[in-house]
Amino acid sequence: MKIIIINGPNLNLLGKREPTIYGDLSFDNFFKELKKKYADVELSYFQSNIEGEIIDKIHEVGFNFDGIILNAGAYTHTSIAIGDAIKGVETPVVEVHISNVHSREDFRHISYIAPNAKGVIAGFGLQSYELALESFL
Ligand code: DQA
Numbered sequence: 001m002k003i004i005i006i007n008g009p010n011l012n013l014l015g016k017r018e019p020t021i022y023g024d025l026s027f028d029n030f031f032k033e034l035k036k037k038y039a040d041v042e043l044s045y046f047q048s049n050i051e052g053e054i055i056d057k058i059h060e061v062g063f064n065f066d067g068i069i070l071n072a073g074a075y076t077h078t079s080i081a082i083g084d085a086i087k088g089v090e091t092p093v094v095e096v097h098i099s100n101v102h103s104r105e106d107f108r109h110i111s112y113i114a115p116n117a118k119g120v121i122a123g124f125g126l127q128s129y130e131l132a133l134e135s136f137l
Pocket residue numbers: 009010011071072073074075076096097098099100101108
C-alpha cells in the first residue's frame with residue numbers, strides 16, 4: 001500500500017510554530033515514529049510552501065498511489081486550484097488538520113479540499129494524520 005502525506009505552507013515549522021495550537025513536536029520526528037509503527041505501509045512525505053508544487057505532487061502521485069493524506073494548511077481555505085487537482089486524479093484524498101478548524105476563525109470554516117475529499121479529520125493534533133492513515137488500511 002502506497003500512501004503519501006502532503007503538507008502545505010508553514011507546516012515545515014511544526015514544533016516551533018504557535019505550539020499552543022500545533023504542539024511542540026517537529027513533523028520529521030512524528031513521521032519517523034509513524035513509519036516505524038506502520039512499517040508495512042510504503043509511506044512517503046512531501047512538504048511545500050508553494051501552491052504549484054503541491055499541485056504538481058498531487059498530479060505525480062494521483063494515478064499510482066493508494067491514498068493521499070493532505071494538510072493543505074491555509075491553502076485549504078483559498079485554493080480552487082488544489083481542489084481541482086484532487087478532482088482530476090484517481091487517488092482518494094483525506095483532508096487533515098491538526099487543529100479543529102471549525103472552532104477557529106470563520107475563514108477557516110471554508111474548505112476547497114473537502115468537497116472532493118474522501119473524508120476530513122480535524123482537531124486531533126498530529127494524531128489526525130494517523131487516523132487518516134488508518135482510514136486507508
Ligand atoms: C491547519 C489549519 C489551517 O487553518 C492553517 O492555516 C494551517 C494549519 C491545521 O493543520 O490545523 O496552516 O491546516
